[in-house]
Amino acid sequence: MIEIKDVHKKFGEKKVLKGVNATIERGEVFTIIGPSGQGKSTLLRLINLLDKPTSGSIIFEGVDIHRSRDQQAIRRKMAMVFQKPVVFNTSVYENIAYGLHFRHADKTIVQEQVEHALEVIDMVGFAERKAKSLSGGEMQRVALARAMVTEPELLLLDEPTANLDPLATHKIEELVRHYNRESHTTVIMSTHDMQQGQRLASRIGVMMQGMFAQVGTPRDVFASPSDREVANFVGVKNILIGTITDNEKGVATLTVDGITIEAVTPLPIGTPVWASILPEDITLLLSHGKFTSARNVFTGRIVHFAPRGPLLNVTVDCGVKLSATVTWRSAEEMKIKLGDEVRLSFKASAIHIMADAEPGA
Amino acid sequence: MNFKKLLLVLSVMVVVVAGISFSGCTTPAPPAATPTPTPAPAQEDLLIATTTSLYDTGLLDHLGEIFGPEYNANLRVTSKGTGQAIELGRGGDVDVLMVHDRVREDAFLADGSGVDRRVFAYNYFIVVGPPSDPAGIKDMSPTDAFTTLYEKGQTDPSVVFVSRGDDSGTHAREKLIWKQAGYDYEQVRASGAWYIEAGTGMGTTLNLADEKDAYTLSDIGTFLAYKTDLDLVPLVTQGDDLLNVYSAMIINPAKYPDTKVALSKEWINWLISPEVQQEIGNFGVAEYGQPLFYPARDNWELLGVSQTETQDPIP
């Protein structure tokens, strides 16, 4: 539905977008994640025709939108919700109806649409309230309703929950899912909240340094980050850098920081690689506990505990520092504490290996 | 929103009112008791430029109240300094010019800006000053008084003179007296701190002179109006040099065809008619105990003007 072709954007001397490429399918939820200030908002604004690319093109339903003569009509097929919750200085009803008035919609239709929208966002009874008196979360829901009431084919959201508390954030995410499902609206959403990106997206684009470092499903990105920077950003832990020392029919031995790991990869001997293992894929065992058949078992001391909501991240120094995730209950049952000696084990197939593009970096 | 509605109503009111105003509707004459087939003739406006000292006496407003209903006219009077009034006349921005400066009036007639001058009133300028009269000019002739003020002003710090300094008729007269006394006006202006130029109207000049216990030349009308607030007293009240002659002229229709000649003639002829002359002579007596103006009719010899100017109606 949308093709972004080699889009560059400069503001004066500053290059913000340096060749963005992506294709977004109709009906999908595409989230753009990346560090702040690296071009996410800019890209969305370019798509919404709020600004023009310095070079490159954006094709929407076969039309190069920035070279089209009827940009107005194209814009009316999209809608955008911004990071800052903004409402017009009038009632909630009039806010939601705003875009419909631009389209000279019939009064009865407007009423129907707005009342329906109020139901969807769970704000029935708010119609006559002054929109400026709402909380941030309520304003964003109104903004979302305002956008969706114009029945856009494409919904753009620029970090919509960045300024909201978790409850309000949850409501917005629910609504986005609802609209995507019910109205089959294509959604492009930017966020710096990794988990949110994972929760909502059918596909994720990781924007770093003004271009997409990786585009893929959430699993692709988080389990198989395409390079170290992406991996770093998405919070992949347990990154190891080393060299392949042996490889027999796809089962390789990799020497990393003095320890030897067995992994599954076709890469030949001598390749400098980096590897990562999801903490969820590492099992924590007591020193003298159960026997395991995993190929990789290491012994080490617990050096750090980090709570992660309902889970606990345990960092163990076994020559390299590796993090494993356990539930609080398991931790209590094992009675582990700082300084204890424990074993970590993981399967060879759980290791994600990529050739290191910049060895020694 | 209530505020918006209020604003809307206000705007509509203003537009309606401004619209009426712009279409130049005049207020209707009092409705006729019986419906007449022909509409009553529209009231006509007469635009007069005059000087502040004449207008501020209230004479013109008073006369206008009588003339207006009688002649179905509306007198619109704008008062400025004599110089500005004459400029308006010269530019054809008014119909009638009423001032009190023979010299400049003569020039005005000579260059074809005005026609049909008639003299309708006169009074005297007066030299007023502090009751203590440090210069001792009481009852002197005007030229002697001025000479004394000039000489004593240089040496005696309690002798101060305030001039209008503003191109008005009064100021013109002051300059004339200096000339009659043999002085060059520029010389007088530069002669010392005793001579102050106010650059303002008669009332303010009187107040200024009062503040400084100074002498000044004033028209009788303004002085009488301010008398109760001032300590100043009249010191020199007689003398041909103080004669103040008021005339009215029509702006030359040959130069400015839009001038309302017919109504102007009616007004001026009315002014010099015997009944109105008497009215002029009575003006202010009740309030001030003395007349502010003397009728010009029958006094043409005293005033040094032609009989025609004081008596013969404009044809």
Next chain:
Amino acid sequence: MAGFFEGLSPILEGIQEAINLLIALDPQIFRITALSLIITLSAVLIGSVIAIPLGSVIAYGKFRGRNAVIWIIQTLYAFPTVVIGLIVFLFLRNNGPLGALDLLFTPQGMIIGQTVLVLPIITGLTISALAAVDLTIRDTITSLGATRFQFLISALKEARFAILAAIALAFGRAISEVGAAIIIGGNIASPGNFWTSTRTLTTAITLETGKGDIALSIALGIILLLIALVVNVIISIVQNR
């Protein structure tokens, strides 16, 4: 010379007489006040009709010299009213370019003068008000599919309170100026025809003070103060929304 307290008593007497005049609804005061309000309200209305669209175009326009234009408008805020009066007078008088319109010494001429006075103020403050509309709101308006015209109307709606305050400010300035009013209007009483009189609150105060009628001057001054008060109240209410 009167001492301070002796000097106060004529003032107090004047104030007392003035209040009597006001309570008695003196017709002359009524005429003068009505004329002032009509002239200034008309000027502000006409001025707004011109200035607000003009300000909109400048505020969101991108053209060379935009900054210079805004700078000039803001300089004109402080343009001396008496000079405006002089310029308009030169244009409207019989010998001037617009002499044929016969507008000198008429209330319509005064409306023109006051419109010239308020134009820079309303234009400039409209531009400020529009520039102050949050960028995200402006983006939202655009992204909702507004045409250029719809965009301007929406932005004006968002800035409406600031613009109303600008109009109230302009009204206050116009009704209390005297220089242009006297030069263009001539302070004419015109007893037979209200619609051709040009005696407004400010010009009447000048005249009556010059004539020594202190009570009337004070009465008119009180009215002007009341009007200024009302204008200020309106501005405060508006700014607190």
